[in-house]
Amino acid sequence: FPYxxxxxxxxxxxxxxxxIGARSRSAxxxxxxxxxxxxxxxxxxxxxxxxxxxxxIDVILITHLHGDHFLDIPFILFQxxxxxxTNELKIYGPIGTKDTLKQLFELAYKGSNYEDKLxxxxxxxxxxxxxxxxxxxxxxxxxxxxxxxGDFKPAYGFIIKHDSHSISISGDSSYCPxxxxxxxxxxxxxxxxxxxxxxxxxxxxxxxxxxxxxYQKKIIPTHMDDLTRxxxxxxNINNLxxxxxxxxxxx
Numbered sequence: 001f002p003y004x005x006x007x008x009x010x011x012x013x014x015x016x017x018x019x020i021g022a023r024s025r026s027a028x029x030x031x032x033x034x035x036x037x038x039x040x041x042x043x044x045x046x047x048x049x050x051x052x053x054x055x056x057i058d059v060i061l062i063t064h065l066h067g068d069h070f071l072d073i074p075f076i077l078f079q080x081x082x083x084x085x086t087n088e089l090k091i092y093g094p095i096g097t098k099d100t101l102k103q104l105f106e107l108a109y110k111g112s113n114y115e116d117k118l119x120x121x122x123x124x125x126x127x128x129x130x131x132x133x134x135x136x137x138x139x140x141x142x143x144x145x146x147x148x149x150g151d152f153k154p155a156y157g158f159i160i161k162h163d164s165h166s167i168s169i170s171g172d173s174s175y176c177p178x179x180x181x182x183x184x185x186x187x188x189x190x191x192x193x194x195x196x197x198x199x200x201x202x203x204x205x206x207x208x209x210x211x212x213x214x215y216q217k218k219i220i221p222t223h224m225d226d227l228t229r230x231x232x233x234x235x236n237i238n239n240l241x242x243x244x245x246x247x248x249x250x251x
Contacts, residue, residue, distance in 0.1 A: 010165045010251040012190070012220070014243045015046055019194050019202075019225045025245050026068045027223040029169060029190055031160055034137060035059045037169050038069040044079050050246050055085040059136045062093035063171025064155035065100055073101055074108045080121040090136065091125045094154045098125045131158070139163065145181055147173035150201035157182045165251050172223060174200050175207040183217050188241075188251055193221030196231050205232055212239045220249065 011032050018024025026040030030047070033056045044054060054076055062070050073091065080089065091097070105114045118125070131144040141161045149155035149172045157170040159182060168186035170179055175198050183189045191208060198204030205228055208219055220241045221232060232242055243249060 010160075010162055010167060012167060012188075012249045012251065013050070013052075014190075014220070014222065014245060014247050014249075015043070015050075016040060016245050017222045017224060017229075017243060018245070019223050020068050022225050022229075024224065024226075024229070027192075028069075029222070030057075031167065032162070033057070035061065035140065035160065037061045037158065038063055038171070039072050039076065040068040040070075041072060043072040044075050046245075053083065054079045055083050055087065058087055058089060059140075060089065060091045061136075061142065061158055062091065062097060063157065063169070064094060064149060064152065065096065066152070066172065069171070070097075070101075071104065074105045077105070077117055077121045077123060078109075080123070081117065085122060087122070089121070089123045091123060092128050092131065092136070092142075093125065094156065095127045095129055097127050101125060129154075133161075143185075145178040147171060147178045148176040148200075149173055152201075159186050167251065170203070172202060174198060175203050175210075179203070180211070180215075183211055183215050183219075186217075188218045188220065188249075190220045190222050192223045193228060193232065194223050194225055196228050204228070205235070208240065209235075209237060212237060 013030040015028035016025030029037045036057050102114050131142045133141045136142050143159045144156045147155050147157045159168045166186040168182035168189045170191045173192050192203045193208050194202035195204040198207040218239045
């Protein structure tokens with residue numbers, strides 16, 4: 001007998017696509033309005049401008065503890081309290097995230113009790129060293145890969161799987177073996193493309209062209225500085241999907 005199996009597409013929304021000094025917002029990605037990867041400056045105002053509520057987000061994945069990737073978490077905490085969020089928010093960060101966020105909160109909101117506010121906001125913070133096909137939400141599985149980001153350690157990328165689809169995100173990374181693993185094990189990759197030429201801290205457009213040529217995969221560049229965006233647009237590279245802040249791509 002004939003039958004049809006239906007799989008929902010995965011929605012990628014580029015919350016921000018820029019490096020710190022770029023006109024674009026800081027690099028951050030939202031999957032299916034539920035899983036936020038990285039939480040940089042101005043995140044609440046940004047997602048609000050896209051019609052998204054903090055209460056929609058169930059999981060935050062932090063790639064590494066550089067400021068433009070995690071510093072706005074205290075504001076998310078308070079916004080959840082203001083909005084009477086009832087869903088549990090789980091924040092997964094590298095080892096040391098719990099202690100770092102406590103210090104950050106106490107600097108930002110002197111006199112407030114951190115543990116009480118976490119409970120009010122219904123937030124659970126989980127330090128991870130390895131996520132191995134870990135179910136962060138029903139039928140959403142995350143695998144972490146440690147990447148090379150200069151001398152800074154640890155820094156991670158992720159593969160996120162849902163139904164028949166998979167998306168990888170490099171976080172901040174140079175061109176390294178873990179990035180190739182991310183690309184080879186996903187349908188589409190969102191990769192650090194900070195510069196025109198890569199270095200030991202960040203990938204460049206030259207690295208992305210090499211990846212596309214070798215593996216024939218679709219790549220969404222992110223963490224771009226302004227000159228890189230101009231050059232990437234000019235080159236018109238096949239399978240390079242250049243998105244602006246707020247753009248949505250369905251897989």
